[in-house]
Amino acid sequence: MDASETQAVLSARSAARARAADYLARRHRFRWPECLPWLLAIAAFFLLPDRMTFGAQVLIMVMFALSLDLILGYAGIVTLGHAAFFGVGAYTVGLLIARLGYTEPISSLCAAAMVAALIGFGTGWFLLRYRGLTLLMLTLATAIMLQETGNLRSDISGGYDGLPGLTIAPLFGIFQYDLYGHVNYLYVLGVLGLIFFFVRRIVYSPFGQALTGIRENVRRMHAIGSPVHRRLVTVYTIAAAIAGVAGALFTQTNAYVTLAVFDFDVSAKVMVMLILGGTGRLYGAFAGAVVYMVLEDYFSKMSPTFWQFGIGLLLVLTVLFAPRGILGLIEGASGRAARRAGP
């Protein structure tokens, strides 16, 4: 094959790739119902001005669940240690402030994303060769080992007491963080918006389709020559970075961080949220995190024991009766209604 032929093959290939991307983008054009969650989030800002700190926490969990949706919902990687990246992001910001005195919020977020991505890449490279129980145990062990490392160097990390009383510089050097968290809420919402559209682009790209293919039938993807391991590591790294940003926002919102961010409970909680909302459907993270956080806020004040029983029951019922989550239930109901109304 001479140079011009190679050139022709390459350009045909890239044209095909562009056609596929174009087709996917057209098929998943932005539609008006997708504005709804964002309008609700903005409405919450005006309607519930005294619950803004809680609101920011909900948005952070949405972001965290969204990052899990990328790897669990789309790529089908079952992990019990996603808190590792949330914790790394949270501690990056915490340590920047407490140990280095660096308080600028946005560059701290970027730093958190980079550190989390680095750890996601490093662990993902090793772990994503494995499946099933082995993968579950390895991801779990990663989070616990990070926590133990923090505990070991409690002179730096503050140990289980954590890093309390962190101060953050004004946003863009102008907007001071107020006591009621108004500025912070809009800040978190803005970051979530950016990240959401990034994730949406990924999911509806040929890369995102390849991930779904890996989830549905990994053998076939190998057979058609898809670089499975590379794709998995890539998406794992991206998800780690997003989880890191969520963790960083968590530290900035609360102005403290403790080693509890690495707890198994955190990994379990985010998974429950995602499952509750529905995996592999982007807005599942929104529905799940909001429903979970509001229920938790309400019931755990009443009785934490009762709430724990409630989550357990919710999980069992979801798995048995609504395996596609809240959004799956809604889709099912609207599908039935459409059929009934149809010809």
Place this chain on the structure above:
Amino acid sequence: MPHIVSIAVSILFDGLAYAMFLFITSVGLSVTMGLMNFVNLAHGAFAMAGGYIVVTLTRSSGVDFVPALIIAAVTVGAASVPFERYLYRRLYKATDLEQVLLTIGLAFMAIAVFTYFYGPIPKSVPLPRWLQGDVNLGFRAFPSYRAFLIVLGAALIAVLWYAFERTNIGAKIRAAVDNRRMAESVGINVDRLFTLTFALGSALAALGGGLAIQLFGLTPSFAVIYLVLFLIVVAVGGLGSLKGTLLAALILGVFDTAGKYLLADAGGFFIYAVTVLVLLVKPAGFYGRE
């Protein structure tokens, strides 16, 4: 006796006792996971339930420790059957994720129920006189309770080994772990076999839970905290392998104890480091099938 030898003996002895606890509690999990490929995160909840039955029997009803252990094991073993029949069975063909979610949901519910009835404060158990204090083995005195654990563990290993390797039912279990379809096609009722091993595994978990009270104290969160250890033992040993579970329990028990003795600060780190190393080299565990 020189100091260093004395420490080594202590580590070995405590590590062995700890390993026996790990083995007794995890072996059922390993066999049931090997049989059905079912990820059962509620196993720790069965152990915790066994522990609380022992606490209630010894504290309120005045039953002795050892009979209480037996009653707890039998009760939990029997109580686990309906769970298997009506809940787990629906998800044998489901994905890992759905199994993880269902069983962690059950574990959360169990923790809540036991917190409601017993409170979150650690419980202890009154031991009979012969399990208190030390036992002198000539060259050195050892805590009687740990010696009891080692003897009991060794006896159970012998019984399980015999049942697994020398009886008809053990042969059927091994056949089903190796190749489920083939076992079914030669007429082995794998479903019934599974119910049986599940009940036995839960009973052993309950026994382990009862034995753990004296070592770690018992709180409802036992169901999740120690679950991680049981899963590690199963993963490192290899699913469905008696030999593997024993080897993993011994290695992890002794390593963890050594870590806590020698480097108190880094104590928790060791067991996970060993786990990661083993699994990176042998992803299916020591005796698991690749």
